[in-house]
Amino acid sequence: MSRLDRTLIADLAPFQGMHAADLDTMLGQARSMRIVKETAIFEQEGEAHSFFLLLDGHVRVVKTTPDGQQVIVRYISPGELLGIARALGRTTYPASAIAAVDCVALAWPSRLWSEFAAAFPSFGANTYKAVGARLQDAHARVIEMSTEQVDRRVAHALLKLIQQTGRKTEDGLLIDFPLSRQDIADMTGTTLHTVSRLMTVWEERGLVKSGRQKVTVVQPHKLLLLAEGHVDK
Amino acid sequence: MSRLDRTLIADLAPFQGMHAADLDTMLGQARSMRIVKETAIFEQEGEAHSFFLLLDGHVRVVKTTPDGQQVIVRYISPGELLGIARALGRTTYPASAIAAVDCVALAWPSRLWSEFAAAFPSFGANTYKAVGARLQDAHARVIEMSTEQVDRRVAHALLKLIQQTGRKTEDGLLIDFPLSRQDIADMTGTTLHTVSRLMTVWEERGLVKSGRQKVTVVQPHKLLLLAEGHVDK
DNA sequence: CGCAAAGTTGATTGCGATCAAGGGTGGTGG
């Protein structure tokens, strides 16, 4: 049986400041798993039996309302923790996590979370720092939803994505996983129709290039100006 | 000089599970202060020199956008911590805190936060639990802003407030601090005009009673139905 | 090749913002 090597995780944010031996201890209790595209890692309301570390791929975290509307809370990139319901004092997952592409992840039983946090203070502190960062993200999003028009919200969403996962191509910065108009709509509280029209206009203006489940930002700077409201639409 | 008595804080959520002696240690380093109505406890972007515990009164936490629009992030009730920027890994306050009425609070230098969290694990855990709860609140709010119409958002906001600070009166549940139409608008991402019209309709329907900076919810159950979308508007 | 999923585009509608005007009320200072 192949053991997991600590270099797999040593450089990732959640494990900064930890001793090599402690990394091994954690890895020794991890189970590695692959998740095929468009399947769930965990489901909203489900028993929070495990927490995860994404090693490769991209995951979208989705909340579904009682009447079936979907909101994409965030996208997870490699190196980030997900499903840390226990750290938030929950016993069920507050959202579903769906693999946007084929993914590789590590999983630990939730029960171990408090053990790890206590035994490895750096790990606990890093996690809480991440929670703090997410709280600020969420607040920023509330402000955005309260005060900004659709076009600026969509621009912000795209900028956040290229910052997180932008891959340089000859055309500009490509968002590195399949992203539909509907997905963008679910991130920004609008409809696929409105997003489609925006993309058309922006493409004409040379700000972006996009196709089926694919978006490339050609002129991030101009998109930023638009997002910040410094230009006419 | 009068010392602060530990019974002042022993029963409050942030201090659950702490030893009496440790409470005294914390109190020994606290400074108690009064804040007059409509003045700031701290300002957005300001150096986060202190964190606070609200002992009496009500505080509104406000974010202001570069173009001057205001969003009320939350109201703080007695027994809650505020200004815990350091716990979120920040050195400046992410929002302003304004006393909605005359308030009494305890203040500690921010520097002590990590000391307390390390020395009194219960205190740290309680705080992080609170941060987790706020993260969930914020997410719920994003969902709300993304998927619900104005009337339902306003209904939810009022229900949250009466849950937090509702005081029983002969008419129903009174929100226990001055709350203007503009305030409600700033909580829900709408305008005072729309809120005013809603209140008028709801008053006619017997759901609420309201006046100058005063709101009483007469029929919480019916308001909940409206908030959940189970009835026609 | 056929079909389902994704995207485009036009037409229409309506919610809620904005613009505008006026009324009520509590607090303050003369």
Place this chain on the structure above:
DNA sequence: CCACCACCCTTGATCGCAATCAACTTTGCG
């Protein structure tokens, strides 16, 4: 004590953004 004024609230009229409704096109996959 009263008058005035700032602040809060109400209500009407209009407008525009973006949702909705509808039809069609494109694209990739099995």
